[in-house]
Amino acid sequence: MKYRHTPVMLDEIITYLNCKPGNCYVDCTLGGAGHSRAILEKILPDGLLIGIDQDADAISNATHLLKPYGSNVRLFHENYVHLPNILSQLNILKVDGIIADLGLSLNQIENSGRGFSFQKNEPLDMRMNVASEITAADIVNNESQAQLETIFRDYGEERWARKIAQKIIAVRTVQKISTSQELAKWVCDAIPARAQHQRKKHPATKVFMALRIAVNRELEVLEAFLDDALDLLNPGGRMCFLSFHSLEDRIVKRRFRSWEGNCTCPRDFPECICNNKKSVKILTRKAGRPSDAEVSDNPMARSACLRVAEKL
Numbered sequence: 001m002k003y004r005h006t007p008v009m010l011d012e013i014i015t016y017l018n019c020k021p022g023n024c025y026v027d028c029t030l031g032g033a034g035h036s037r038a039i040l041e042k043i044l045p046d047g048l049l050i051g052i053d054q055d056a057d058a059i060s061n062a063t064h065l066l067k068p069y070g071s072n073v074r075l076f077h078e079n080y081v082h083l084p085n086i087l088s089q090l091n092i093l094k095v096d097g098i099i100a101d102l103g104l105s106l107n108q109i110e111n112s113g114r115g116f117s118f119q120k121n122e123p124l125d126m127r128m129n130v131a132s133e134i135t136a137a138d139i140v141n142n143e144s145q146a147q148l149e150t151i152f153r154d155y156g157e158e159r160w161a162r163k164i165a166q167k168i169i170a171v172r173t174v175q176k177i178s179t180s181q182e183l184a185k186w187v188c189d190a191i192p193a194r195a196q197h198q199r200k201k202h203p204a205t206k207v208f209m210a211l212r213i214a215v216n217r218e219l220e221v222l223e224a225f226l227d228d229a230l231d232l233l234n235p236g237g238r239m240c241f242l243s244f245h246s247l248e249d250r251i252v253k254r255r256f257r258s259w260e261g262n263c264t265c266p267r268d269f270p271e272c273i274c275n276n277k278k279s280v281k282i283l284t285r286k287a288g289r290p291s292d293a294e295v296s297d298n299p300m301a302r303s304a305c306l307r308v309a310e311k312l
């Protein structure tokens with residue numbers, strides 16, 4: 001089956017990355033390899049593209065798709081948080097650019113059979129890496145009411161988090177919740193009809209997003225990765241983060257600002273002791289957004305926010 005995903009903000013990202021022949025770039029989130037392929041075209045004949053994805057389907061698709069690029073590509077079925085180990089395996093100290101296009105590919109939503117969407121009735125799994133331990137069903141069937149409420153409220157910004165958590169606990173005393181459409185049904189049952197009608201999206205959208213973020217520990221991984229990304233860039237190297245969730249975007253925005261090195265010492269200190277150094281130049285003062293034309297061609301691009309920083 002053809003791997004489905006259209007790369008988002010491709011031209012903008014390739015321009016920002018400023019790819020040069022012979023240089024080395026990391027695509028942390030290979031997906032359908034759309035960004036990777038465009039980078040490769042810019043770095044031939046002797047550049048290197050390191051592609052990472054925690055989903056084995058993405059790696060097997062990209063292995064086939066990028067075969068013509070031979071030794072210009074190295075692919076890793078890994079979590080991008082392990083980039084420092086990957087580079088040390090390759091005896092590479094620093095790279096010239098890093099891109100992370102966070103979240104899910106269309107292929108994962110439509111073809112993975114792992115219950116990422118309520119449009120199909122599939123096992124409630126939601127793991128990007130099927131070797132990882134916890135599935136969405138484990139969370140839904142085992143976490144406490146308080147923990148479920150926190151996940152739905154914090155990761156999904158779901159206003160009816162408490163009611164939904166209460167409903168799940170009540171259902172669980174009678175039966176396990178095992179599939180995507182079972183969960184979607186119980187979520188709909190928990191949200192008052194009037195509130196459901198006011199929503200533009202399916203009432204279970206926020207709960208599904210929250211569970212996916214929890215299963216894949218998406219925010220923790222991003223938090224843990226950012227300082228390594230800065231450390232592993234050559235001076236002049238750029239990092240591009242494309243997020244689709246306000247919490248992810250906030251994590252990137254705040255870390256970029258902290259790297260700008262504003263002194264955090266109290267005002268009445270006679271001299272600076274925090275030693276914050278300016279280590280980046282932020283190239284996107286406001287997050288980059290896809291054009292209207294891109295969103296109408298590819299609705300998945302709708303909520304994309306691009307932030308780019310250059311290491312000094």
Ligand SMILES: C[S@@+](CC[C@H](N)C(=O)[O-])C[C@H]1O[C@@H](n2cnc3c(N)ncnc32)[C@H](O)[C@@H]1O
Nearest residue numbers: 007029031032033034035053054055079080101
């Ligand atoms: C939005 S898609 C990337 C699409 C890609 N840029 C393209 O052009 O086709 C996100 C991909 O990142 C992968 N992914 C998400 N979080 C990851 C992580 N922590 N480590 C490795 N891969 C991750 C997902 O499995 C998915 O394949």
